[in-house]
Amino acid sequence: MSVFITRRVLQSLVVIFVMSLLVFFGVNIVGDPIDMLINPEADQEDIEAAIRALGLDRPIHEQYWYFLVNALKGDLGKSFIFAEPALKLILQRMPATLELAFTAMLMAIFLGIPLGVYAGLRPNSKVSKTIMAGSILGFSLPTFWVGLMFIMIFAVMLGWLPSTGRGDTTSLFGIQVSFLTWDGLRHLLLPALNLALFKISLVIRLARAGTREVALQDYIKFARAKGLSSSRVVLVHIMKNIMIPVVTVLGLELGGVIAFAVVTETVFAWPGMGKLLIDSIQLLDRPIIVAYLMITVLMFVVINLVVDILYSLLDPRVRLKDVKS
Amino acid sequence: MSSESQGPIPQAAESSSASVAPAAQQAGNTLAIDDLQTHFFTKAGVVKAVNGVSFSVSKGEVLGLVGESGSGKSVTGFSILGLVDPPGEVVGGSIRFQGRELVGLDETAMREIRGSRIAMIFQDPMMTLNPVLRIDTQMIEAIQAHSRVSRAAALARSREVLLKVGIASPDERLKSYPHQFSGGMRQRVAIAIALLNEPDLIIADEPTTALDVTIQAQILYEAQKLCRETGTALIWITHDLTVVAGLADRICVMYAGRDVEQGEVDDVLDHPLHPYTYGLIGSVPSRNRRGQPLHQIPGMTPSLLNLPPGCAFRNRCPRAAQECLREPPVVEYGENRRARCFHPYPRDSL
Amino acid sequence: MSTISEHASPAATIVQPVRVQTPFRRFLSDFFDSKVAIAAIVTFAIILFIALFAPWISPQNPYDLMVVDVMNSRMRPGEKSLTGMTFLLGSDGAGRDMLSAIFYGLRTSLGVGVMSGLIALCIGMSVGLSAAYFGGRTDSLIMRVVDLQLSFPAILIALILLSILGKGVDKIIIALVIAQWAYYARTVRASALVERRKEYIEAATCLALSHRRIVLRHLLPNVLPPLIVVGTLQTAHAISLEATLSFLGVGLPQTEPSLGLLISNGFEYMLSGKYWISFFPGVALLVTIVSINLVGDQLRDVLNPRLER
Numbered sequence: 001m002s003v004f005i006t007r008r009v010l011q012s013l014v015v016i017f018v019m020s021l022l023v024f025f026g027v028n029i030v031g032d033p034i035d036m037l038i039n040p041e042a043d044q045e046d047i048e049a050a051i052r053a054l055g056l057d058r059p060i061h062e063q064y065w066y067f068l069v070n071a072l073k074g075d076l077g078k079s080f081i082f083a084e085p086a087l088k089l090i091l092q093r094m095p096a097t098l099e100l101a102f103t104a105m106l107m108a109i110f111l112g113i114p115l116g117v118y119a120g121l122r123p124n125s126k127v128s129k130t131i132m133a134g135s136i137l138g139f140s141l142p143t144f145w146v147g148l149m150f151i152m153i154f155a156v157m158l159g160w161l162p163s164t165g166r167g168d169t170t171s172l173f174g175i176q177v178s179f180l181t182w183d184g185l186r187h188l189l190l191p192a193l194n195l196a197l198f199k200i201s202l203v204i205r206l207a208r209a210g211t212r213e214v215a216l217q218d219y220i221k222f223a224r225a226k227g228l229s230s231s232r233v234v235l236v237h238i239m240k241n242i243m244i245p246v247v248t249v250l251g252l253e254l255g256g257v258i259a260f261a262v263v264t265e266t267v268f269a270w271p272g273m274g275k276l277l278i279d280s281i282q283l284l285d286r287p288i289i290v291a292y293l294m295i296t297v298l299m300f301v302v303i304n305l306v307v308d309i310l311y312s313l314l315d316p317r318v319r320l321k322d323v324k325s
Numbered sequence: 326m327s328s329e330s331q332g333p334i335p336q337a338a339e340s341s342s343a344s345v346a347p348a349a350q351q352a353g354n355t356l357a358i359d360d361l362q363t364h365f366f367t368k369a370g371v372v373k374a375v376n377g378v379s380f381s382v383s384k385g386e387v388l389g390l391v392g393e394s395g396s397g398k399s400v401t402g403f404s405i406l407g408l409v410d411p412p413g414e415v416v417g418g419s420i421r422f423q424g425r426e427l428v429g430l431d432e433t434a435m436r437e438i439r440g441s442r443i444a445m446i447f448q449d450p451m452m453t454l455n456p457v458l459r460i461d462t463q464m465i466e467a468i469q470a471h472s473r474v475s476r477a478a479a480l481a482r483s484r485e486v487l488l489k490v491g492i493a494s495p496d497e498r499l500k501s502y503p504h505q506f507s508g509g510m511r512q513r514v515a516i517a518i519a520l521l522n523e524p525d526l527i528i529a530d531e532p533t534t535a536l537d538v539t540i541q542a543q544i545l546y547e548a549q550k551l552c553r554e555t556g557t558a559l560i561w562i563t564h565d566l567t568v569v570a571g572l573a574d575r576i577c578v579m580y581a582g583r584d585v586e587q588g589e590v591d592d593v594l595d596h597p598l599h600p601y602t603y604g605l606i607g608s609v610p611s612r613n614r615r616g617q618p619l620h621q622i623p624g625m626t627p628s629l630l631n632l633p634p635g636c637a638f639r640n641r642c643p644r645a646a647q648e649c650l651r652e653p654p655v656v657e658y659g660e661n662r663r664a665r666c667f668h669p670y671p672r673d674s675l
Numbered sequence: 676m677s678t679i680s681e682h683a684s685p686a687a688t689i690v691q692p693v694r695v696q697t698p699f700r701r702f703l704s705d706f707f708d709s710k711v712a713i714a715a716i717v718t719f720a721i722i723l724f725i726a727l728f729a730p731w732i733s734p735q736n737p738y739d740l741m742v743v744d745v746m747n748s749r750m751r752p753g754e755k756s757l758t759g760m761t762f763l764l765g766s767d768g769a770g771r772d773m774l775s776a777i778f779y780g781l782r783t784s785l786g787v788g789v790m791s792g793l794i795a796l797c798i799g800m801s802v803g804l805s806a807a808y809f810g811g812r813t814d815s816l817i818m819r820v821v822d823l824q825l826s827f828p829a830i831l832i833a834l835i836l837l838s839i840l841g842k843g844v845d846k847i848i849i850a851l852v853i854a855q856w857a858y859y860a861r862t863v864r865a866s867a868l869v870e871r872r873k874e875y876i877e878a879a880t881c882l883a884l885s886h887r888r889i890v891l892r893h894l895l896p897n898v899l900p901p902l903i904v905v906g907t908l909q910t911a912h913a914i915s916l917e918a919t920l921s922f923l924g925v926g927l928p929q930t931e932p933s934l935g936l937l938i939s940n941g942f943e944y945m946l947s948g949k950y951w952i953s954f955f956p957g958v959a960l961l962v963t964i965v966s967i968n969l970v971g972d973q974l975r976d977v978l979n980p981r982l983e984r
Contacts, residue, residue, distance in 0.1 A: 140965040142960060148953055163946070218453055219454055221408060221410075228440070241457055260828065281838040282924055300826055301826075
């Protein structure tokens with residue numbers, strides 16, 4: 001097991017290294033580093049001072065080294081607009097985004113899996129067909145448009161839920177979270193559901209396909225032949241088999257959810273990293289873009305690593321094969 | 326229906342296909358199937374997988390249910406336990422288990438019987454055990470589904486049964502996953518699971534077909550031994566006559582969804598009555614002479630979707646005649662010896 | 676003891692004449708088995724028609740500054756303009772007829788989505804086929820790159836690229852192509868690997884056919900079915916992605932709006948109840964994406980031999 005983990009961790013480090021190279025060279029060669037890292041509206045003196053401070057007059061490999069060292073220290077440049085370290089700004093907003101993303105994932109799991117399994121067990125019932133039709137809609141509807149419709153219907157027309165912003169927050173282990181307050185939950189519901197819709201549809205389709213395939217297998221028939229109750233057959237025998245592909249896909253999609261939060265945050269004016277990114281793109285606040293990129297790379301690599309480890313825990317065939325190697 | 330039999334047939338008792346066995350015999354039967362019909366309602370039409378099967382198994386007896394692929398033998402096995410998946414369903418006939426009618430029994434009662442009074446062993450050991458669950462989980466759940474015992478007690482029982490089927494070091498095996506075993510070992514585990522709750526009847530659906538010949542022989546021997554010891558009735562479904570010859574007490578031959586001949590094993594194999602049985606025995610390689618072309622039954626099994634009227638074997642039968650267009654009668658020759666034919670081979674014995 | 680042949684019996688089975696069915700004809704009949712698929716493909720055909728002929732069938736050219744008058748702005752659906760033209764779906768903040776704007780928007784959305792999809796498909800297909808066919812180190816190297824790119828969500832890649840490249844139709848097509856090609860590459864490689872192991876490729880190699888011929892004439896046609904399915908579904912995804920990017924303000928410029936931009940423009944009017952400026956373009960987008968997805972779904976069911984049918 002530890003052989004497996006060590007190997008995956010090493011692979012992840014390689015990926016992070018490669019990505020840092022890409023980001024660095026993307027900034028310095030594709031874009032103009034002076035525009036990217038120094039505010040072009042500063043006066044000439046400041047620009048030259050900054051060039052020297054950032055080492056932009058040095059040879060490129062030294063610059064890269066400088067960049068790497070700074071990154072490890074936590075310095076990824078200063079925002080033009082806010083005049084604060086970019087990293088700090090992003091980290092401040094991260095809890096809001098993560099809260100949104102995790103709530104959406106939880107919705108995808110706890111709504112998507114039961115609905116999908118049901119549709120897989122009784123593929124011809126009216127309820128199943130409705131579920132599948134709904135999943136096609138959820139899959140096809142662009143997230144931002146659904147968000148707009150949610151606001152139209154639930155906030156403007158019906159007035160049940162607030163239309164924008166994040167609710168009251170409380171502190172949990174030093175991080176600001178909003179799901180512990182009632183107001184916070186009211187504000188969280190629509191954006192999370194909006195973000196989750198695509199994933200819920202995905203999970204429903206996966207769970208249904210998996211259930212249909214597994215339900216036909218001999219070992220399910222054998223389980224019934226042993227006289228097991230149908231709830232045990234479904235909850236233990238079928239579920240454990242479909243969990244593997246579902247978890248894999250969900251885990252890989254977590255990164256996608258965090259990225260796609262950009263859209264939901266824009267529609268609902270949710271104060272997360274994504275909104276910061278969009279604003280920064282509009283305002284050409286490039287250090288934030290660079291910092292966002294690096295943070296995101298790190299996050300995705302970690303997520304992929306965790307998913308791989310989880311996968312090996314769930315599927316004994318994978319885990320035990322590695323022990324021999 | 327009158328039978329136009331050729332040659333002297335002592336003690337020929339004729340009856341229609343829905344035969345009623347003598348009451349005394351029925352009382353001793355663990356299982357008595359009478360004119361079972363299981364049909365599959367597909368988009369292409371109705372597939373009559375089982376189209377009138379009758380046989381019985383008594384306590385401690387081994388019955389070999391023999392037939393080629395598509396003869397309906399597996400579906401018969403599933404029908405007994407109510408495991409026929411849609412679009413199939415049991416549409417007629419009766420299955421009496423220890424006097425109790427199983428056809429139409431509600432699901433809860435059926436579930437009580439499955440795995441505890443009647444157990445089943447499937448053909449492909451690789452797909453029978455759930456690959457993501459441990460062996461002990463899969464065995465303990467089979468016990469706990471039928472009786473309230475502690476996990477420790479269930480584990481102890483599992484260990485005991487694994488030893489009985491010839492698996493050394495059961496503790497290690499219990500903690501393992503199915504893919505860590507060989508095919509023969511997996512099938513032994515499946516047999517062990519069948520034995521856990523001491524059933525009165527075990528239905529084994531071609532359990533050794535997917536295994537090596539050497540393992541096959543071992544498992545056959547052990548299955549026979551276990552049944553003798555515990556008095557469990559066994560229905561061994563197979564297409565291989567040689568397997569049946571060494572193992573079974575009685576044999577029932579199936580063709581195109583019907584039982585065409587049954588009786589004591591030695592009697593049927595030495596003196597087959599039905600032309601199909603005759604052809605089947607004749608085509609076993611060891612029965613043929615070296616250097617001569619292998620005997621085959623000409624033609625192919627009819628499609629179960631469009632069964633020809635009358636005798637389904639008609640088109641391939643060397644003894645077929647005009648009357649075979651009608652439903653052939655069941656000809657009885659004393660206790661438990663019958664054939665479904667207009668022109669069975671003469672019964673020479675006695 | 677004569678053997679009776681089938682024809683003698685009165686209830687003999689009738690021998691059916693056999694119709695020669697090419698695989699393509701069988702595919703068509705299977706595809707059109709589903710009513711939903713028929714509806715979807717008809718809908719898509721209509722949308723395609725609108726997109727192609729938008730300039731000729733729109734009541735108004737919404738980007739012709741001579742025709743558009745801000746005095747007509749924010750009219751409800753069904754109201755008339757100052758010049759007597761009926762705004763069937765209302766007008767937007769600048770006085771443009773929504774119906775026309777939607778027609779033009781469909782044109783842009785569909786154009787960008789399909790074009791980027793096709794280019795990404797060609798690139799991905801070449802890369803995937805090469806990786807699968809040549810195997811070994813080439814394959815490893817290519818797949819490392821593909822996997823690396825695939826571990827990042829398309830939207831992120833597109834966002835970053837567009838923030839560097841700026842606005843414009845060509846730039847958004849480039850961004851979408853870069854965001855999508857890896858997915859095609861992986862799909863093609865996976866099915867090409869399966870095909871590669873089959874005997875007919877071995878046979879072609881033994882005949883000393885050139886690499887190019889084997890890949891193009893033997894491997895490619897067998898890899899096409901899953902590729903078509905993926906292509907269809909991905910195109911819908913690309914259209915959705917482009918709309919999202921336009922909505923976020925990175926993407927197409929105001930002069931050539933797609934449906935996404937239209938929706939974005941109408942965002943501010945939502946809260947004051949002027950829903951039609953965002954709603955109708957949204958419905959058009961929806962119908963387009965759903966119909967393409969339904970067609971893709973049916974294609975997948977029909978072309979997949981594993982599903983029980």
